[in-house]
Amino acid sequence: MATDSIATIGEINKYDFRTETKAVFKARKGIDAEIVRQISDMKDEPEWMLKFRLRSLEIFESKPMPRWGGAIDLDFQNIYYYLKPTDGQGRTWDEVPEEIKETFDRLGIPQAEKKYLAGVKAQFESEVVYGSLQEDLGKKGVIFTDTDTAVREHPELLREYFAKIISPDDNKFAALNSAVWSGGSFIYVPKGVKIEFPLQAYFRINAENMGQFERTLIIVDEGAEVHYVEGCTAPMYTTESLHSAVVEIIVKKHARCRYTTIQNWANNIYNLVTKRAMAYEGALMEWIDGNLGSKLTMKYPAVYMMEPGARGEILSIAFSSAGQHQDAGAKVVHCAPDTSSRIVSKSISKNGGRSSYRGLCKVMKGATNSRSSVVCDALILDSESRSDTYPYIEVDEADVSIGHEASVSRIGEEQMFYLTSRGLTEPEASTMIVNGFIEPLIKELPMEYAVEMNRLIELQMEGSVG
Amino acid sequence: MIDVMKHESLKITNLHVAVEGKPILHGVNLEIRRGETHALMGPNGSGKSTLGFAVAGHPKYEVTEGTIELCGETINDWSPDKRARQGVFMAFQRPMAIPGVKMADFLRHATTNVRRPDRKEGEDLIPMREFRKELRGKMEQLKMDMEFARRYVNDGFSGGEMKRAEILQLAMLMPKFAILDETDSGLDADAVRLASESIAQIGGDEMGILIITHHDKLLEHNTPDYTHVMLGGRIVETAGKELAEELHSQGYDRVRADYPEAAEAELGVRS
Ligand SMILES: Nc1ncnc2c1ncn2[C@@H]1O[C@H](COP(=O)(O)OP(=O)(O)OP(=O)(O)O)[C@@H](O)[C@H]1O
Numbered sequence A: 001m002a003t004d005s006i007a008t009i010g011e012i013n014k015y016d017f018r019t020e021t022k023a024v025f026k027a028r029k030g031i032d033a034e035i036v037r038q039i040s041d042m043k044d045e046p047e048w049m050l051k052f053r054l055r056s057l058e059i060f061e062s063k064p065m066p067r068w069g070g071a072i073d074l075d076f077q078n079i080y081y082y083l084k085p086t087d088g089q090g091r092t093w094d095e096v097p098e099e100i101k102e103t104f105d106r107l108g109i110p111q112a113e114k115k116y117l118a119g120v121k122a123q124f125e126s127e128v129v130y131g132s133l134q135e136d137l138g139k140k141g142v143i144f145t146d147t148d149t150a151v152r153e154h155p156e157l158l159r160e161y162f163a164k165i166i167s168p169d170d171n172k173f174a175a176l177n178s179a180v181w182s183g184g185s186f187i188y189v190p191k192g193v194k195i196e197f198p199l200q201a202y203f204r205i206n207a208e209n210m211g212q213f214e215r216t217l218i219i220v221d222e223g224a225e226v227h228y229v230e231g232c233t234a235p236m237y238t239t240e241s242l243h244s245a246v247v248e249i250i251v252k253k254h255a256r257c258r259y260t261t262i263q264n265w266a267n268n269i270y271n272l273v274t275k276r277a278m279a280y281e282g283a284l285m286e287w288i289d290g291n292l293g294s295k296l297t298m299k300y301p302a303v304y305m306m307e308p309g310a311r312g313e314i315l316s317i318a319f320s321s322a323g324q325h326q327d328a329g330a331k332v333v334h335c336a337p338d339t340s341s342r343i344v345s346k347s348i349s350k351n352g353g354r355s356s357y358r359g360l361c362k363v364m365k366g367a368t369n370s371r372s373s374v375v376c377d378a379l380i381l382d383s384e385s386r387s388d389t390y391p392y393i394e395v396d397e398a399d400v401s402i403g404h405e406a407s408v409s410r411i412g413e414e415q416m417f418y419l420t421s422r423g424l425t426e427p428e429a430s431t432m433i434v435n436g437f438i439e440p441l442i443k444e445l446p447m448e449y450a451v452e453m454n455r456l457i458e459l460q461m462e463g464s465v466g
Numbered sequence B: 001m002i003d004v005m006k007h008e009s010l011k012i013t014n015l016h017v018a019v020e021g022k023p024i025l026h027g028v029n030l031e032i033r034r035g036e037t038h039a040l041m042g043p044n045g046s047g048k049s050t051l052g053f054a055v056a057g058h059p060k061y062e063v064t065e066g067t068i069e070l071c072g073e074t075i076n077d078w079s080p081d082k083r084a085r086q087g088v089f090m091a092f093q094r095p096m097a098i099p100g101v102k103m104a105d106f107l108r109h110a111t112t113n114v115r116r117p118d119r120k121e122g123e124d125l126i127p128m129r130e131f132r133k134e135l136r137g138k139m140e141q142l143k144m145d146m147e148f149a150r151r152y153v154n155d156g157f158s159g160g161e162m163k164r165a166e167i168l169q170l171a172m173l174m175p176k177f178a179i180l181d182e183t184d185s186g187l188d189a190d191a192v193r194l195a196s197e198s199i200a201q202i203g204g205d206e207m208g209i210l211i212i213t214h215h216d217k218l219l220e221h222n223t224p225d226y227t228h229v230m231l232g233g234r235i236v237e238t239a240g241k242e243l244a245e246e247l248h249s250q251g252y253d254r255v256r257a258d259y260p261e262a263a264e265a266e267l268g269v270r271s
């Protein structure tokens, strides 16, 4: 574990830079049926999708703002809902416009791609501007594309699965996404295909007052395996931007899917995301959710265990500093016998930041012999900061085992003194304590992401992120 | 030993210390030169650990009067880490657990900082290979299993393991002045003997050591040049090693009788 922080000083502003670009097309500000039609038109979509969007818009307009979670102070008419940065998508980085390519260079994406990724998608504003997939995976029938392309090229899969897990009625922001969605990843892993290296998508918001609404759909067929990773960053502006994604995942019989998020939005971004997976017989769905950035995040990745033997695991780390509220958590729903779930959540609050754990564990009638364990630990670094826990447990079956543990601790003066009396400075000591606190989670990550997560936490500790 | 070192001392003058507004130490005087071994004894609650915390710079232990000088410089205002980097070390009576932080990582960081007092945050640590080699050597001397280095700092350590880990830190950090606060408590008979030998070896003739103890085993290989008795927040008597022997065999009745005022202060603190 490295606790050095200035080693990364050159990178303090690593994410906070703006790229001068000329958009190919920028819809006017605000949202209405005309904007929705325009987006659909730009994408040359089939009729059913346009209808879906328009219906979703109505739902969005009819639904009130959520009254729980964090305070959302957004003017929906002051946001750009669609910005197309380039014409077409690059298959090589050289085909990506220079200034956008440079952006991803600075974020280290092409380097990571060469080292340890099986495929990459890079989304800039509303569209995916670069995409790659290892050749042999393509040959095995793996599909990794942006969702817009999938609508055109894989209509049968889309019609079968799109919006089947998260309908526009689910919540106001799912409805909004459904109306104006653009970009995101579509993945199909055929039966029995195990993808060894991760597929990664990288989301970048560059413009001011921007809304990014990617839509991701992942289908892991029987016995297949995939690890998908997403990273998100943006430069800091004084006005609010909105990121509102919908992610749907189907993990079929005995398949495995791991979805890792390293969310590091700038502190002016509302991050209101709906993520849900359905796991079938003997399947495993894992969400690893790291929330470090954003002004407000409301995100509760869910696993519905639909058939016997399905498993769901959610590991989440939230870090909130000045001006940030992470309202994050998890949902597990046991719909069948012999299903099991595990939630481990760790949150850190500092400099007036606020972290909340909000979780649901639901066991339906008939889901006998189901097991669920929830552990959530919060670490508060100073007296201005805050942490809350909202666990909801609904059990309609007697023959189950459910464990719930929660702890809140403050960095102890005695621990700090012990470390500083051995020559560590106060910042070094508190970084060390925080790293130790999240260590049990970090050590479950693949090495590259563990390193990345530690580095981001260190930047957060210096107060230099965002 | 070079002459210059002999003149280097940790000097405590008229030290008054309060914890949360409550006065605990009432004017302690003590000077430890490098190469000397001092024993500090005294009944429970007399203020021995308090003296250690004050010297190491614990923020809760407020110096209300008097000075602590390190090699001629007053260090009352120094942060704990600066004190450590300039050569002050205290082995805790009750070490703190730091879950999730591996001993080796913690020690490598601490050792780097102490050896390079001017190191800026983020500058390189001692190279891993070099550090491991040194750590392995020291752990072997202390008959500690290498597995120990991979465990989390004091997390789930037995009482004896914690004390051994404190001695390991002493061995790695090689301070100019070390306060060992009941480093013998919790150790079994063999471990105490080993600790006593190790401390003598680590200390050599360049370290000034203050051994706080209720027993005589640690002093076996660390014959005190001076023994001090603390009572009611004051050092009431200082003599040679024979004083340690006397207190160990006969307790504090004689001292209490000889210093009724301090004995009264002792009761004051307790009530
Ligand atoms: N952090 C603290 N908070 C409150 N009281 C304290 C604190 N530290 C020390 N004291 C009080 O100061 C007095 C001296 O305590 P100290 O730990 O220095 O004694 P000691 O001589 O080390 O005793 P022992 O031999 O039992 O270790 C005691 O009355 C103790 O309760």
Ligand SMILES: [Mg+2]
Pocket: B048, B049, B050, B093, B181
């Ligand atoms: Mg004590």
